[in-house]
Amino acid sequence: xxxxxxxxxxxxxxxxxxxxxxxxxxxxxxxxxxxxxxxxxxxxxxxxxxxxxxxxxxxxxxxxxxxxxxxxxxxxxxxxxxxxxxxxxxxxxxxxxxxxxxxxxxxxxxxxxxxxxxxxxxxxxxxxxxxxxxxxxxxxxxxxxxxxxxxxxxxxxxxxxxxxxxxxxxxxxxxxxxxxxxxxxxxxxxxxxxxxxxxxxxxxxxxxxxxxxxxxxxxxxxxxxxxxxxxxxxxxxxxxxxxxxxxxxxxxxxxxxxxxxxxxxxxxxxxxxxxxxxxxxxxxxxxxxxxxxxxxxxxxx
Amino acid sequence: xxxxxxxxxxxxxxxxxxxxxxxxxxxxxxxxxxxxxxxxxxxxxxxxxxxxxxxxxxxxxxxxxxxxxxxxxxxxxxxxxxxxxxxxxxxxxxxxxxxxxxxxxxxxxxxxxxxxxxxxxxxxxxxxxxxxxxxxxxxxxxxxxxxxxxxxxxxxxxxxxxxxxxxxxxxxxxxxxxxxxxxxxxxxxxxxxxxxxxxxxxxxxxxxxxxxxxxxxxxxxxxxxxxxxxxxxxxxxxxxxxxxxxxxxxxxxxxxxxxxxxxxxxxxxxxxxxxxxxxxxxxxxxxxxxxxxxxxxxxxxxxxxxxxxxxxxxxxxxxxxxxxxxxxxxxxxxxxxxxxxxxxxxxxxxxxxxxxxxxxxxxxxxxxxxxxxxxxxxxxxxxxxxxxxxxxxxxxxxxxxxxxxxxxxxxxxxx
Numbered sequence: 001x002x003x004x005x006x007x008x009x010x011x012x013x014x015x016x017x018x019x020x021x022x023x024x025x026x027x028x029x030x031x032x033x034x035x036x037x038x039x040x041x042x043x044x045x046x047x048x049x050x051x052x053x054x055x056x057x058x059x060x061x062x063x064x065x066x067x068x069x070x071x072x073x074x075x076x077x078x079x080x081x082x083x084x085x086x087x088x089x090x091x092x093x094x095x096x097x098x099x100x101x102x103x104x105x106x107x108x109x110x111x112x113x114x115x116x117x118x119x120x121x122x123x124x125x126x127x128x129x130x131x132x133x134x135x136x137x138x139x140x141x142x143x144x145x146x147x148x149x150x151x152x153x154x155x156x157x158x159x160x161x162x163x164x165x166x167x168x169x170x171x172x173x174x175x176x177x178x179x180x181x182x183x184x185x186x187x188x189x190x191x192x193x194x195x196x197x198x199x200x201x202x203x204x205x206x207x208x209x210x211x212x213x214x215x216x217x218x219x220x221x222x223x224x225x226x227x228x229x230x231x232x233x234x235x236x237x238x239x240x241x242x243x244x245x246x247x248x249x250x251x252x253x254x255x256x257x258x259x260x261x262x263x264x265x266x267x268x269x270x271x272x273x274x275x276x277x278x279x280x281x282x283x284x285x286x287x288x289x290x291x292x293x294x295x296x297x298x299x300x301x
Numbered sequence: 302x303x304x305x306x307x308x309x310x311x312x313x314x315x316x317x318x319x320x321x322x323x324x325x326x327x328x329x330x331x332x333x334x335x336x337x338x339x340x341x342x343x344x345x346x347x348x349x350x351x352x353x354x355x356x357x358x359x360x361x362x363x364x365x366x367x368x369x370x371x372x373x374x375x376x377x378x379x380x381x382x383x384x385x386x387x388x389x390x391x392x393x394x395x396x397x398x399x400x401x402x403x404x405x406x407x408x409x410x411x412x413x414x415x416x417x418x419x420x421x422x423x424x425x426x427x428x429x430x431x432x433x434x435x436x437x438x439x440x441x442x443x444x445x446x447x448x449x450x451x452x453x454x455x456x457x458x459x460x461x462x463x464x465x466x467x468x469x470x471x472x473x474x475x476x477x478x479x480x481x482x483x484x485x486x487x488x489x490x491x492x493x494x495x496x497x498x499x500x501x502x503x504x505x506x507x508x509x510x511x512x513x514x515x516x517x518x519x520x521x522x523x524x525x526x527x528x529x530x531x532x533x534x535x536x537x538x539x540x541x542x543x544x545x546x547x548x549x550x551x552x553x554x555x556x557x558x559x560x561x562x563x564x565x566x567x568x569x570x571x572x573x574x575x576x577x578x579x580x581x582x583x584x585x586x587x588x589x590x591x592x593x594x595x596x597x598x599x600x601x602x603x604x605x606x607x608x609x610x611x612x613x614x615x616x617x618x619x620x621x622x623x624x625x626x627x628x629x630x631x632x633x634x635x636x637x638x639x640x641x642x643x644x645x646x647x648x649x650x651x652x653x654x655x656x657x658x659x660x661x662x663x664x665x666x667x668x669x670x671x672x673x674x675x676x677x678x679x680x681x682x683x684x685x686x687x688x689x690x691x692x693x694x695x696x697x698x699x700x701x702x703x704x705x706x707x708x709x710x711x712x713x714x715x716x
Contacts, residue, residue: 258710284486285487286486286529287532287708289532291495294534
């Protein structure tokens, strides 16, 4: 699989019409690069590795699924009009072979600014109004993909949110790679890789193996709250320590531990906003504030 | 938390008096208890004379299955000058479960019932529904969910712009399975076109007010409904909640309701069932805010002199003082006194927007009540089963259970 150390020549060979390959990120079976198109415009190239195509039904299913997943992501991004959702690039999903590895590749718009993870690490401490704005942008993004596509993002976290510095779209949600469509059948589990979801940002209901039967946008509401909490507090997770711990401990905390209260970490913030963020962290979905229009009104007031 | 009069048989001047004294915030009319023409006149007059009072109309559609029985007590739900669906008027009619299994059945009944109410000067429509009596994972529950899901959609057809409260009526038995309850809550808080609120009814098997909480976790789960609905932005009106109102308010409920008979203080379909023998006249009762309970008038006479804190020290106490020997307060005065006590408790315990503080306040009030009961016992004064302190540990347990269910911190730390 190509990675951060892969020579640019490898990419040049695989994508003769692109140039200026610059490594941005890698996670799961995905690699993200900044690239320049023939017209000089810069975009983000996403490369998703597929398992070796054997003759087994599973392997063939994964191939077609990954291509389908990418197509679905692109279709969603194309149709979504919400300004807080990343836009598609000029390359539609297609299969390519890179260093003998089958991959799905496509491009997205290149956003200015940085992801929230980097912003947090830079020591930036936002005020309440910026946190409200972040929450509003993310809620609108989730509302848009849920109401028009029945999609749940499932992987909202600081790394997947961009702070652009642009007034018309100050925060943008990206990476719909593991978005789940409640109107489509479940996906084949890839046994060649660990699950693509970030355990640290997993909603409690996702620990239920039958989560597909009942999944809805309130799972995203939970991770939005978590992201806003981390952003507001300069990187404090509502449940977990800063550094990683083993999977079992993490899941136990997610399922049973009472989350930290935003009010205690940000005493200068208004009680109403703290209460709103804290209420998204309920273990039971019904206890999260599911009326998105009402939340948006509260955030604007 | 607001308090409404739960309308029933023999209102006399109770509601007018309650409104004039500022003890109640409105009325939930009961379809069974007055003819169609009387209800229309009553509502018109009250909306003119008490413009600020909230008027609601409980269509009591949930009695539709009982209506198929011989000698069912339907009152004004059926017959001449009734709310019955006769000659294209009204909405109520006897139904069997199979009559409501299709979505189009529910839509039709909703349109008839909401359309009927839209002609009244009500502040919000109460959508019809059936009672879920056995399980939240049942055909009954599926029918009830369809009614809830379609409430706002059908309102948009027959009375656009008018707020609508979906009725959710559940028996205590149906609440017993915790995982079913949580799945049900997940479902009904995920609606494409949600109603403006819920009219919540918890059915007791008997129509008399239980002297303690008969089903474990019943109050906790009723409180959980209140909490969940409030978090999800709904208005929550609890019918027939009487002395449980303050706890429901502590959980987030917007309103509770109580009437003057026992059958108007605890919801039961029993009052529509064929009469099974005559029920005796209830003794006069006084609601003591300090004891969080109503006690018999005769018990108040025995205890009140030694323990003045049992008295609420509020204006309606006067109805219970200086009476002739052998006389007892009339039903109207009892109703006013009960509303006054409930209003006081609601103000004290139902702290808006802060369930943790409200639960602490409830525990503190329960502890105080326990201390007064202990002092009464020390003096060798005995209160009967319906008046003694049995409710206190049960309610404490329910509050703790609610705290766990609602993921609140706090619990009984005030103890």
